[in-house]
Amino acid sequence: MNRQIVVIYKSVTGFTRQYAQWIGQALDCPVLDFKAASVQAVGESAVMIFGGRLHAGRIDGLKQAKALFAQSKAKRLAVFATGATPSAAQETIAQVWNANFTPEELAHIPHFYMQSGLRYEKMSLGDRLMMKVFAAMIAGKKDKSDYEASMGKSLGRSWDSSSREYIAPLTAWALKETANK
Numbered sequence: 210m211n212r213q214i215v216v217i218y219k220s221v222t223g224f225t226r227q228y229a230q231w232i233g234q235a236l237d238c239p240v241l242d243f244k245a246a247s248v249q250a251v252g253e254s255a256v257m258i259f260g261g262r263l264h265a266g267r268i269d270g271l272k273q274a275k276a277l278f279a280q281s282k283a284k285r286l287a288v289f290a291t292g293a294t295p296s297a298a299q300e301t302i303a304q305v306w307n308a309n310f311t312p313e314e315l316a317h318i319p320h321f322y323m324q325s326g327l328r329y330e331k332m333s334l335g336d337r338l339m340m341k342v343f344a345a346m347i348a349g350k351k352d353k354s355d356y357e358a359s360m361g362k363s364l365g366r367s368w369d370s371s372s373r374e375y376i377a378p379l380t381a382w383a384l385k386e387t388a389n390k
Contacts, residue, residue: 211238213387215251217277218260219243219270222332224291224325224371225260231373232258232289235380243270251281256386258379262325263292265339268309285386286318289379291325293364296375298356319382323375326368340364 214236218229226242233240241250243261251257259274268290278286290309294301302322306315329337344364347357 211236211387212252213254214238214256214258214383215254215283216240216258216260217243217246217251217274219262219274220260221262221264221269221336222328224328224369225262227371228289228291228323228325228376229260232260232376232380232383235373235376236383243273246277248277248280251277251283254281254283256285256287256383257281257283258287258289258383260289260291263290263294263305264336266305266308268305271309287321287379287382288318289321289323289376291323291371293325293327294322295356296322296324301356319379321375321379321382323371325371327364327366328369329367 215238216229216233216236218225218240220226220229220242229240257278259271259278261269261271261274263269268288271288274288275286290305305322306320310318310320327340329340332340344361347353347361347364350357353361
């Protein structure tokens with residue numbers, strides 16, 4: 210098992226956990242639920258990869274993951290976020306990165322987006338209500354962008370568009386980062 214890399218994730222509906230497991234399989238490295246993560250769990254790993262869901266424009270658990278990284282011996286942090294936003298919505302995804310990272314962090318922390326989906330049956334009541342309000346706002350808008358029209362159609366039901374192909378940029382980065390070390 211590759212102990213140079215550790216994957217830590219925070220998942221509510223299961224998409225982030227699935228991506229973390231796929232990344233762990235591809236890199237043959239440990240995968241930990243954030244609840245079990247600690248400085249000792251990160252150990253001597255050179256790279257810590259953190260994954261969290263997008264929730265109201267924020268990456269769930271990122272602040273705590275940054276703090277864990279700062280306390281650890283890991284030399285590099287990479288972040289992946291999962292969400293229902295289509296991967297093609299690059300402007301929207303760029304806004305997410307800008308809301309979650311300082312300009313300096315954006316330049317030094319590799320970050321990756323992985324489209325997933327919606328699982329209403331796994332969401333809290335508050336999250337389900339928030340999604341219904343968001344869907345109603347989009348439905349009531351007269352001049353919808355292509356992104357809004359696409360999201361409006363997909364918000365009424367659970368769906369899964371996650372794919373192993375979305376992990377490729379992150380795993381390629383991690384392998385390059387730990388090569389010959």
